[in-house]
Amino acid sequence: MDEGIMDHSGLSDAAAQSRASVLRSRAESYIALSRHDAAIADLTEAIALVPENARAWRLRGESHRVIERYQAALDDFDEALKLEPDSAYALGSRGQTYAGMGRLEEAMADFEHALTLTPDSLWILEAKADALVDLDRLDEALAEHTKIISLNTDLAYSWLARGELYQRMNLYTEAIDDYTKALEADPDHVRALSRRGEALRMIDRYDEALADLSRALELDPGNDRALGSRGAVLSELGDNEAALRDLDAAIELDPEYVWAFRVRGEIYQELDRHEEAIADFTQALHLEFGD
Structure with a gap:
């Protein structure tokens, strides 16, 4: 018997049903609080x-899926689907589990089945779009994101997700438009500000990029990606000392931030600080390629 689980095998059927019902309800609250081990104990x-x-x-x-115990999650969803073969929730969640395991075709099969049951389920559509991206089927993923937006134009996250896909496809103007829509829905959305700043940097609109990234950092001073991106923008604007401060802070927050090492190395090189440049390029090679 698992530690912490009491033996109630002598309960009447009615008592067992009652106790199990309370345990399931308590588990849902544990899940809401991200206390997944406690939830698993109750559900077991x-x-x-x-x-x-x-x-x-x-x-x-x-709960198993969220904490990346994928095989245990898969076993549980299989049992759930034996009992309820047409549960869109279980199919969608099993699809997410398959995706987490890299079994993308099986994930797609579950998402497609789930969407025949609940065609407008936003979270399943989003999971399907993510799997399509992982399969490098970007145009199909874009169509899914567009459908998600058509179902609810007020969700900042939906505009952000499509913007990030546009950015991955190097369609920066389209990405900026979507990030702007996300920010209309939620003006203080840190990720949308940060990502729009990055996209603006990519098309050399440095002053606008600086404004977005600085606002993102006002809201979230420990955002290492925004610090790295602002560092790159400040360098382009000619303020290398301020750029180095941002990149130093970004690397302190994430010592495996490869891109920040590369950018800082380039700034050191520009400043004729070649020993420091070599150290940063060497660390970037080590982190990315194991050199």
């Missing part, structure tokens, strides 16, 4: 008491 006991309850298997599978 609930399943032992009432093994035919699909919800318990689904919830435990979701």
Whole structure:
């Protein structure tokens, strides 16, 4: 018997059902608080008491998935789907599990099945779009993001997600338009500000990029990616000392930030600080290629 799980095998059927119901409910609150091990413990006991309850298997599978215990999650979703073969929730979550395991074709099959049951489920559409990106089917992923936006134009995250895909495709003007829509929905969305700043930098609109990245850092001073990007912008604007301060801070926050080492190395090189440049380029090579 697992530690912390009491033996209630002598309970009447009614008592077992009642106890399992409370355990499932408590587990949902544990999940909401990201206390997944506690949720798993409650759900394991609930399943032992009432093994035919699909919800318990689904919830435990979701907790396993979130903490990247993918095989355990897969086993739980399989059990849930034996009990409820047409559960869009279990199919979508199993699809996310397959995606986390790199089994993308199986993930796509589950997402497609789930969407025949709930065609307008935003989270399943988003998961499908992510899998399409991983399969390098970018045009199809873009179509999914466009459908998501058509279903609800007020969600900042949906505009952000499509903007990030546009940016990945080097379509910076389209990305900027989407980030702007995200910021209309949520003016203080740090990631949208940071990503728009990066996209503006890529098309040499440095003053606008600086404004976005500085605002992102006002809202989230420890955002290492915004610091790195602002450092690159400041360098382009000729303020290498300020750029180095930002890049130093970014690297202190994330010592494996390869791009920041590369940019800082280029600034050191420009300043004829070649020993420091060599050290940064060497670290970038080590982090990216194991040199």
